[in-house]
Amino acid sequence: MKATLQIDITKIQESKIEKTDFENLTFGKTISDHMFVADFINGEWTDFRIEPYAPLALNPANATLHYGQSVFEGLKAYKNEDGEILLFRADANQKRLNESAKRLCIPEVPEELFMEGLMQLLDLDRNWIPNKPGFSLYIRPFIFATDDYLGIRPSEKYKFMIFTCPVGHYYAKPVTVKVEQKYTRAAEGGTGAAKAAGNYAGSLYPALLAQKEGYDQLIWTDSKSHQYIEESGTMNLMFMINNTLITAPTHTGTILKGITRDSVLTLAKEMGYEVEERFLTVAELQEALETGSIQEAFGTGTAATIAHISKIHVNEVDYEMPQKPVDSFSLQVLKILDDIKYGKVKDNHNWIIKL
Numbered sequence: 001m002k003a004t005l006q007i008d009i010t011k012i013q014e015s016k017i018e019k020t021d022f023e024n025l026t027f028g029k030t031i032s033d034h035m036f037v038a039d040f041i042n043g044e045w046t047d048f049r050i051e052p053y054a055p056l057a058l059n060p061a062n063a064t065l066h067y068g069q070s071v072f073e074g075l076k077a078y079k080n081e082d083g084e085i086l087l088f089r090a091d092a093n094q095k096r097l098n099e100s101a102k103r104l105c106i107p108e109v110p111e112e113l114f115m116e117g118l119m120q121l122l123d124l125d126r127n128w129i130p131n132k133p134g135f136s137l138y139i140r141p142f143i144f145a146t147d148d149y150l151g152i153r154p155s156e157k158y159k160f161m162i163f164t165c166p167v168g169h170y171y172a173k174p175v176t177v178k179v180e181q182k183y184t185r186a187a188e189g190g191t192g193a194a195k196a197a198g199n200y201a202g203s204l205y206p207a208l209l210a211q212k213e214g215y216d217q218l219i220w221t222d223s224k225s226h227q228y229i230e231e232s233g234t235m236n237l238m239f240m241i242n243n244t245l246i247t248a249p250t251h252t253g254t255i256l257k258g259i260t261r262d263s264v265l266t267l268a269k270e271m272g273y274e275v276e277e278r279f280l281t282v283a284e285l286q287e288a289l290e291t292g293s294i295q296e297a298f299g300t301g302t303a304a305t306i307a308h309i310s311k312i313h314v315n316e317v318d319y320e321m322p323q324k325p326v327d328s329f330s331l332q333v334l335k336i337l338d339d340i341k342y343g344k345v346k347d348n349h350n351w352i353i354k355l
């Protein structure tokens with residue numbers, strides 16, 4: 001790999017890898033040895049470095065702690081059978097990070113800085129990338145404000161960091177969801193399309209209420225009427241109804257432009273499925289559940305990949321989803337995606353960067 005940016009590397013003295021139980025990985029708990037760091041000071045990104053993963057020292061007046069000026073991404077690296085590292089759609093994540101950053105008045109990260117920092121980090125921590133089916137290295141790039149100032153204005157200083165975690169499945173089993181018609185995740189004109197830390201904070205309380213009732217996640221609806229299905233917070237949502245794949249459009253700015261969402265829609269069209277990017281109403285969903293015209297419901301996301309939905313709660317009624325047959329769309333598309341990610345088939349879409 002040809003290095004184009006000067007990145008100072010300090011290696012960990014003793015790797016944690018030998019003490020890591022790769023058979024029992026809880027999402028986001030096991031962190032690899034190193035992290036990439038860059039600082040934004042005096043209007044430019046500077047001081048690029050890779051260091052041992054370690055706590056940060058923050059001043060209590062740190063702007064992010066008070067006002068949440070922080071955005072993040074999630075992407076994954078895989079290993080093929082020859083042990084080569086394959087990175088899935090990193091260019092799309094880099095672009096989305098900057099779209100999120102713009103919405104939060106955070107300086108954008110140049111493509112070269114994102115890619116070079118990431119590549120060198122992956123190269124150093126390559127042994128942390130699992131090479132088992134269903135496992136991967138989850139990569140978490142993020143940018144946050146570092147001014148120590150309590151006045152409300154965009155921070156003048158920031159940190160851009162990347163660390164990684166070996167992971168298995170985010171959801172160990174099919175998920176149960178409840179249609180939420182009181183609380184709101186995102187409103188038009190708000191930050192719903194950005195991967196902003198605050199979006200996740202605001203979703204926790206309603207999700208907790210649903211969990212107390214026995215559901216894993218919520219299906220968010222639009223903020224004005226609560227009649228239109230939006231997304232699930234950790235995932236975009238897709239419904240196969242009468243052999244048509246339906247998912248919410250992203251033009252309202254209330255829905256995250258999921259990269260797995262885009263990949264699944266691209267593959268679905270190639271597989272010959274009818275695809276509709278339109279708002280499904282809660283009434284339509286309930287009718288499809290009542291009549292059985294709904295064949296599949298699933299979430300898509302980097303962490304979740306494709307998560308089958310086994311139960312949907314709408315208007316006080318629990319609807320069990322049918323068991324997925326092996327030829328179901330979601331299983332087929334998951335296999336195609338996995339084959340691309342693990343380098344088992346030709347990557348016709350230029351989605352893979354090989355290190």
Ligand code: COI
Binds near residue numbers: 233234235
């Ligand atoms: C992802 O899928 O990468 C996410 O960001 C979802 C979640 C773990 C916050």
